[in-house]
Amino acid sequence: MNNVSFLKCIKCGREYPATPEATTCPACGPVEGILDVVYDYSQVKRELTREALAQNQVYSIWRYSPLLPILPQGPRSALRVGWTPTYRGQRLARELGVRELFIKDDGLNPTASLKDRASALGVTKALEAGATTVACASTGNAASSLAGNAASVGLNTVIFLPERAPAGKVAQLLMFGATVVSVQGNYQDAFRLSSQAISGWGWYNRNAAINPYLVEGKKTVSLEMAEQLGWKVPDWVVFSVGDGCTIGGAWRGFVDLYEIGLIDRLPRMLGVQAAGCAPIYRAWKGKGPLLPEEEKTLADSIAVGVPRNSQKALRAINDSQGLMITVSDEEILSAMRLLGRTLGIFGEPAGVAGVAGLKRALEEGLLEPEQSFGVVITGNGLKDVANGIKAAGEPLQIPPDIQVLREVLKKRGIV
Ligand SMILES: *Cc1c(COP(=O)(O)O)cnc(C)c1O
Ligand SMILES: [Zn+2]
Secondary structure (H helix, E strand, O other): OOOEEEEEEOOOOOEEOOOOOOOOOOOOHHHHOOEEEEEOHHHHHHHOOHHHHHHOOOOOHHHHHHHOOOOOOOOOOOOOOOOOOEEEOHHHHHHHOOOEEEEEEHHHOOOOEOHHHHHHHHHHHHHHOOOOEEEEEOOOHHHHHHHHHHHOOOOEEEEEEEOOOOHHHHHHHHHOOOEEEEEOOOHHHHHHHHHHHHHHHOOEEOOOOOOOOHHHHHOHHHHHHHHHOOOOOOOEEEEEOOOOHHHHHHHHHHHHHHHOOOOOOOOEEEEEEEOOEOHHHHHHHHOOOOOOOOOOOOOHHHOOOOOOOHHHHHHHHHHOOOEEEEEOHHHHHHHHHHHHHHHOOOEOHHHHHHHHHHHHHHHOOOOOOOOEEEEEEOEEHHHHHHHHHHHHOOOOOOOOOHHHHHHHHHHOOOO
C-alpha cells in the first residue's frame, strides 16, 4: 500500500503502521483513540486523475482504489458495491422550493444500503489479515452488508443484533448464512457483547468506529457523487446520522478529492438526526460533551443512543461550516412518501431522514433555496416494509364491481 503513509490518532496525533488488524490508538483507548488513514497525496494524485477515471471501466468502489487503504493486487469482496445512480430531483426540488437538487440512491447497493461500502472494505481487510470469521454489532444494515459481502468470498459471519431489528434485515442475515445472535437489550448491549466475543475469539472486527478502514469505504459515496456531477459538488450535502461514521466518511471523501485537486471547492454538510434520539445533534448544539440518550425513533438505523463516532461527525459539520438538525418520526414518514411520489425511490426511514432534514432546514430558513443540494438515500425501504406501510397507508378495498370502482375513483378525482 504505497498510497497509504500511516494511521494517525485523531486525539493525540500518534502514528501507527497501517496493518490490516489495526483498531484504535492504544494510548487513547477504544472510545477516543479513533485512527485516521493518512495518504501520500502526491502518490494518489499521479494515479487518480480525471483522464484515468474517464478511461476506467470498473464501475464499483474499486474504481477509486488509489484512494483506498487496500493492497493493489490483493483480494477483494466480490459483490458489486457502489456506482449507485445520482438523479436530478427536479420535481422534488420544486416541491421543496430549491433551485437544484440531486438524489443519490444508495439503497441500490447489493444488500440495499450504503453500509455495503464499508463492509466491502471490511471484508477485503479481513481477507488481507487471513481471517476466517468476521463479526459486528449492528442495528441491521452494517450486519446484513457484512454478511452479504462475507458470503461472496466464503468468510463466516457472527452478528450481534438488538432485539428491535426489522424482519427484512434479519431475513437477509439468515439468507447470507450468518450466525445471528439477537441480544436481549438495545444496540449498546449488543455492541458490548460483540466486543467481548471478538477479542475473546480473535474474530475480525467490523465495528465501524473501531475499525479505521470502514469509513474509508463510506467515503466512496462522495467520490462517486462528485464524479457523476462532473466534479461540481453541490453547495450542501445531506446525510442522516447515527453513529456518525457515514457523514464523517463522506466529508473525508470530499476532503481527499480537494487535496488531490479533482474538485476546487468543498460542500457544507448537513447532518440529520431523529428527534427521539439525537445525542450528536445535542452535543453540537450545546457545544458540550456527548450524553447518552434513549433510542426512541422508528428510524432504527440511526437510533444510536451512544454513538461510537461522534468525533468524526462533529469534525465533518464543523470543518465544513455545516449544520445539524432533528426531525420527528412523522416528518420522516412524510419524507418517505414525498421521495416515493416525486422520484420513484422507496427509502427506509433512516434512509430518507436526510430529505426530511433538508425540508425542515429550508422551512426554518437555515438554508438558501438558491443553493444546490445533494441528498444521499442511505437504505432501501423494502428492508422495513412495516414502516413503509405506516408511511404510505392502505390500498383501496372494493368488491370486483366497475360501478363501485367508478365511484371510489371519482371521489378521489382520478376519473
Ligand atoms: C448506518 C446508517 C445510517 C447512519 O450512518 P452512521 O454511520 O451510523 O451515522 C443512515 N442510514 C442508514 C440506512 C444506515 O444504515
Ligand atoms: Zn491517541
